[in-house]
Amino acid sequence: QYDVVGPVDPVLAVPGEDVILPCSLKPNTSVVDxxxxxxxxxxxxxxxxxxxxHEDRNIEQTESYRGRTKLNHQELQTGNxxxxxxxxxxSDEGSYKCFIQSKSWYDDATVDVRVE
Numbered sequence: 702q703y704d705v706v707g708p709v710d711p712v713l714a715v716p717g718e719d720v721i722l723p724c725s726l727k728p729n730t731s732v733v734d735x736x737x738x739x740x741x742x743x744x745x746x747x748x749x750x751x752x753x754x755h756e757d758r759n760i761e762q763t764e765s766y767r768g769r770t771k772l773n774h775q776e777l778q779t780g781n782x783x784x785x786x787x788x789x790x791x792s793d794e795g796s797y798k799c800f801i802q803s804k805s806w807y808d809d810a811t812v813d814v815r816v817e
Contacts, residue, residue: 703730705782705801707810714789714816722812724799726780736802737772737782742811743796750784752777765792791816 704727714720722739726732739749747763750770757772771785782799794816800809 703727703806703808705799705808705810707799707812711813711815714786714793714814716789716791716816718789719785719787720789720793720814722784722786722797722799722814724782724784724801724810724812726782726801729780731778732780732782732801733774733777734803736800737777738798738800738802739770739784740798740800741795742798749786749797752782765790789816 706725706727708723712720712722733755737752741747741749748761749763749766750772751758751761752772769787771787772782776783782801786793794814797812797814798809799812801807
């Protein structure tokens with residue numbers, strides 16, 4: 702049985718800087734062949750980043766996140782689905798979900814972001 706794990710405490714971010722939103726699969730297993738979706742449950746599930754079929758698929762991505770999100774594809778091999786968010790904006794504050802889905806299973810973790 703796998704678990705998607707996020708941070709216990711809120712992630713603190715500074716406007717204009719980059720921040721990592723931690724998310725990983727335990728026990729450490731490659732998520733390269735899985736769907737990894739980051740979205741905002743507090744903003745009508747708006748899409749922050751989608752990785753599926755071995756590539757980033759951000760056609761439906763929310764406009765304000767365009768060009769500011771990055772998943773490290775090498776890290777996905779070790780179960781690390783953390784998202785790098787660059788040029789943090791005040792509007793980035795809120796709740797994020799990291800949702801990971803394989804053919805037979807899915808789970809998610811919540812990451813709370815505070816912008817200082």
